[in-house]
Amino acid sequence: MAGNTFGQVFTVTTFGESHGVALGCVIDGCPPGLPLSEADIQPELDRRKPGTNRHVTQRREADCVEILSGVFEGKTTGTPIGLLIRNTDQRSKDYSDIAQSFRPGHADYTYWHKYGIRDYRGGGRSSARETAARVAAGAIAKKWLREHFNTEIIAHVTQIGEKSIAFESYTYINDNPFFVANHSQIEELEQYMDSIRKACDSIGAKLHITARHVPVGLGEPVFDRLDADIAHAMMSINAVKGIEIGAGFDSICQKGSEHGDELTPDGFLSNNAGGILGGISSGQDIHINLAIKPTSSIATPRHSIDIHGKPVILATHGRHDPCVGLRAAPIAEAMLALVLMDHALRQRAQNTDIRVETPEIARHHPIAPNT
Numbered sequence: 252m253a254g255n256t257f258g259q260v261f262t263v264t265t266f267g268e269s270h271g272v273a274l275g276c277v278i279d280g281c282p283p284g285l286p287l288s289e290a291d292i293q294p295e296l297d298r299r300k301p302g303t304n305r306h307v308t309q310r311r312e313a314d315c316v317e318i319l320s321g322v323f324e325g326k327t328t329g330t331p332i333g334l335l336i337r338n339t340d341q342r343s344k345d346y347s348d349i350a351q352s353f354r355p356g357h358a359d360y361t362y363w364h365k366y367g368i369r370d371y372r373g374g375g376r377s378s379a380r381e382t383a384a385r386v387a388a389g390a391i392a393k394k395w396l397r398e399h400f401n402t403e404i405i406a407h408v409t410q411i412g413e414k415s416i417a418f419e420s421y422t423y424i425n426d427n428p429f430f431v432a433n434h435s436q437i438e439e440l441e442q443y444m445d446s447i448r449k450a451c452d453s454i455g456a457k458l459h460i461t462a463r464h465v466p467v468g469l470g471e472p473v474f475d476r477l478d479a480d481i482a483h484a485m486m487s488i489n490a491v492k493g494i495e496i497g498a499g500f501d502s503i504c505q506k507g508s509e510h511g512d513e514l515t516p517d518g519f520l521s522n523n524a525g526g527i528l529g530g531i532s533s534g535q536d537i538h539i540n541l542a543i544k545p546t547s548s549i550a551t552p553r554h555s556i557d558i559h560g561k562p563v564i565l566a567t568h569g570r571h572d573p574c575v576g577l578r579a580a581p582i583a584e585a586m587l588a589l590v591l592m593d594h595a596l597r598q599r600a601q602n603t604d605i606r607v608e609t610p611e612i613a614r615h616h617p618i619a620p621n622t
């Protein structure tokens with residue numbers, strides 16, 4: 252496989268470049284009979300799309316999805332689902348400065364050496380614009396998981412640079428709980444983001460993702476462990492530099508008497524495992540943290556080389572996110588949904604019952620985005 256396809260049974264192949272005609276994906280293996288229309292997908296794309304406020308890239312894209320195939324009379328038919336999102340606001344000439352030079356921290360250098368040719372209009376295929384197609388596919392997986400197991404997947408930014416975000420309350424957006432930071436902290440974070448932008452710099456972020464109502468028993472015992480596939484999915488998102496599942500790197504300082512989640516007839520007493528034991532879901536909530544790097548395309552001049560190996564000083568212009576983590580939550584949710592749906596269908600293919608009801612022992616703990 253050429254590396255553009257994700258999944259084993261429920262597969263997604265994406266296509267398209269940031270400044271090409273369109274992006275999209277082909278989804279194969281979706282069971283027939285799932286009610287589906289553009290209205291099921293568009294709200295997720297609206298959460299991810301660029302240009303929605305001053306703290307994100309100013310590229311304006313409506314990211315309107317068109318279903319090309321695989322749906323008849325409002326239901327999936329079991330045949331490949333084709334989704335298309337047209338690019339409308341490319342302005343490619345703004346990117347001529349990176350045609351011959353490599354942005355430090357972006358994929359220009361490695362693409363050039365791998366392929367010997369590079370679509371330098373924006374990030375081309377390496378631009379996270381490609382994730383629009385993943386979010387569209389993920390919306391289908393989310394819907395299927397919700398209808399079958401009532402699974403909820405929610406991601407939040409929990410840290411921007413050094414600043415941790417304390418959540419005060421939550422509201423519902425498109426049936427998903429969405430945490431709201433305290434009002435004065437929002438002002439502080441906005442000022443912080445303004446200062447980063449004024450300094451022609453960028454900043455990293457941390458994301459927390461929770462999946463609730465995950466059936467017990469999803470995953471494979473050895474290579475395709477559920478945690479391994481989740482790590483694969485998350486690390487496949489542009490700019491993700493680290494992942495923790497459950498206690499993650501805090502496990503280093505824990506004792507066995509502290510880490511191992513004790514079981515009682517009334518449920519697990521803790522969730523250091525993050526909902527996965529032996530590569531298989533335990534029915535507890537899945538907890539994931541992601542480290543997201545700062546944007547590499549910044550207007551601060553930096554040392555680099557051109558395609559002939561000559562030194563250059565490169566300041567990158569064009570429209571860029573000062574903190575890519577701010578836009579990553581719907582992408583991480585989509586990738587987790589793709590993994591869970593793929594494993595649920597694999598479980599079905601193996602003719603093993605899927606425990607639709609979360610067993611009493613695996614009762615989930617309340618969602619806590621900062622854990």
Ligand SMILES: Cc1cc2nc3c(=O)[nH]c(=O)nc-3n(C[C@H](O)[C@H](O)[C@H](O)COP(=O)(O)O)c2cc1C
Nearest residue numbers: 357358377378379489490546547548571572575578
């Ligand atoms: C939602 C999102 C938006 C991004 N926006 C930008 C951007 O505007 N400019 C940029 O240089 N990188 C941006 N990135 C990061 C690049 O896509 C990424 O650094 C690049 O593909 C190289 O991959 P790597 O960082 O995983 O090595 C974004 C990433 C995400 C997930």
Ligand SMILES: C=C(O[C@@H]1CC(C(=O)O)=C[C@@H](OP(=O)(O)O)[C@H]1O)C(=O)O
Nearest residue numbers: 269301308310373374378379380570571
């Ligand atoms: C357009 C989007 O974000 C883009 C992600 C991105 C990158 O390098 O990842 C770089 C910028 O665009 P370009 O590819 O034109 O350089 C962002 O504007 C989007 O997410 O839809």
